[in-house]
Amino acid sequence: MRVEENVTLAPYGTMRVGGPARFFTEAHTAADIREAALFARRHDLPLFPLGSGSNIVVSDEGVHAVVLRMATRGTAYEQTPHGDAIVIAAAGEPWDGVVAETVARGLGGLENLSLIPGTVGAVPVQNVGAYGVEAADRIIWVEAFDAERLAHFVMTPEECAFGYRDSIFKRGGGKNLIITRVAFRLRKDHAPVTEYADIARYLADMKNSNPSPADIRDAVTAIRRAKLPDPNEIGTVGSFFKNPLIPQAAYEELKERFPECPGFPADGGLVKVPLAWILDHICGMRGLKDGAVGAHERQPLALVHYGGGTARSVRAFSEMVRNKVHEKTGIMPEYEVSFVGRFD
Numbered sequence: 313m314r315v316e317e318n319v320t321l322a323p324y325g326t327m328r329v330g331g332p333a334r335f336f337t338e339a340h341t342a343a344d345i346r347e348a349a350l351f352a353r354r355h356d357l358p359l360f361p362l363g364s365g366s367n368i369v370v371s372d373e374g375v376h377a378v379v380l381r382m383a384t385r386g387t388a389y390e391q392t393p394h395g396d397a398i399v400i401a402a403a404g405e406p407w408d409g410v411v412a413e414t415v416a417r418g419l420g421g422l423e424n425l426s427l428i429p430g431t432v433g434a435v436p437v438q439n440v441g442a443y444g445v446e447a448a449d450r451i452i453w454v455e456a457f458d459a460e461r462l463a464h465f466v467m468t469p470e471e472c473a474f475g476y477r478d479s480i481f482k483r484g485g486g487k488n489l490i491i492t493r494v495a496f497r498l499r500k501d502h503a504p505v506t507e508y509a510d511i512a513r514y515l516a517d518m519k520n521s522n523p524s525p526a527d528i529r530d531a532v533t534a535i536r537r538a539k540l541p542d543p544n545e546i547g548t549v550g551s552f553f554k555n556p557l558i559p560q561a562a563y564e565e566l567k568e569r570f571p572e573c574p575g576f577p578a579d580g581g582l583v584k585v586p587l588a589w590i591l592d593h594i595c596g597m598r599g600l601k602d603g604a605v606g607a608h609e610r611q612p613l614a615l616v617h618y619g620g621g622t623a624r625s626v627r628a629f630s631e632m633v634r635n636k637v638h639e640k641t642g643i644m645p646e647y648e649v650s651f652v653g654r655f656d
């Protein structure tokens with residue numbers, strides 16, 4: 313295992329900002345992960361697992377930690393006693409490669425999560441979701457390495473405590489866990505999830521009433537390419553904020569002031585309000601730019617970095633957006649992205 317010092321993290325994140333990691337190393341094997349944990353312990357520093365950096369903003373001062381870039385690879389396919397297929401993928405596998413392979417095998421389950429950037433290991437962390445499917449709907453187990461106890465173990469979905477863009481891996485002791493492998497349930501006779509309006513419209517245009525996983529993947533790919541910023545072209549971490557979940561009464565009040573405001577039923581009797589709609593129709597944020605940072609012109613929920621900016625400027629712009637939403641609606645949006653390092 314090679315450990316480097318003071319490695320600038322901006323190239324390792326899709327927002328393309330951020331200062332150095334005190335130490336930086338890569339894990340290609342389970343032994344590398346253990347060695348990195350021991351190294352971190354010897355230096356009395358936290359171990360920070362890094363995937364593709366597509367959901368983090370690293371501070372300009374960097375991270376006082378041992379950053380462990382997950383580069384473990386490999387996928388395996390198994391069959392359950394009930395005839396379902398299972399794909400087991402290593403944490404460092406690029407997520408969309410795994411999705412593409414399952415779809416190419418004619419297996420359904422992950423196709424709605426096509427084209428989401430990042431690695432397999434990060435998927436359970438924020439329980440990635442898109443177009444009516446969440447990773448938690450498909451995860452059978454998560455294998456993790458406890459950097460404190462230096463032990464591997466397997467977690468059930470219940471133990472992962474999945475929620476909307478949330479899991480145990482974002483909180484308390486869960487932050488000490490390095491996800492090493494994830495298993496997902498797949499099916500040949502999988503019922504496609506097509507309720508999401510954009511997908512339904514795409515399939516209707518194609519006159520396709522019986523879509524295969526490959527058809528759904530094509531639909532999702534086309535929709536995402538048309539709507540979302542491309543991290544190869546511009547700094548972005550996708551949705552910067554979560555969609556607010558608010559009580560029914562608060563939603564009714566919002567509707568009185570903004571009758572067109574959409575809302576979708578969510579767990580616990582709450583209503584999920586599309587923040588992109590609020591940013592666009594109430595706050596006038598679509599395409600707004602301040603120096604090197606802005607809200608994307610097609611999807612204002614995605615803040616973008618045009619180049620030459622800093623993590624501080626990204627943070628300042630995002631705080632301005634939150635405060636504006638709060639001022640106009642009374643809702644304070646929660647961050648979907650994780651800020652890493654000091655921002656005070």
Ligand SMILES: Cc1cc2nc3c(=O)[nH]c(=O)nc-3n(C[C@H](O)[C@H](O)[C@H](O)COP(=O)(O)OP(=O)(O)OC[C@H]3O[C@@H](n4cnc5c(N)ncnc54)[C@H](O)[C@@H]3O)c2cc1C
Nearest residue numbers: 363364365366367429430431433434440441442491549550
């Ligand atoms: C254009 C664009 C579109 C996006 N669309 C979506 C979307 O539709 N839905 C969605 O949910 N997200 C979306 N995202 C966000 C992002 O792609 C996902 O959150 C993705 O899972 C992050 O993967 P990563 O490898 O880049 O994680 P990173 O950004 O490297 O890490 C994210 C967090 O996970 C932790 N982590 C990473 N690997 C591990 C591991 N092995 N063990 C433990 N912790 C780990 C990190 O410490 C960090 O806290 C989008 C991002 C972009 C840029």
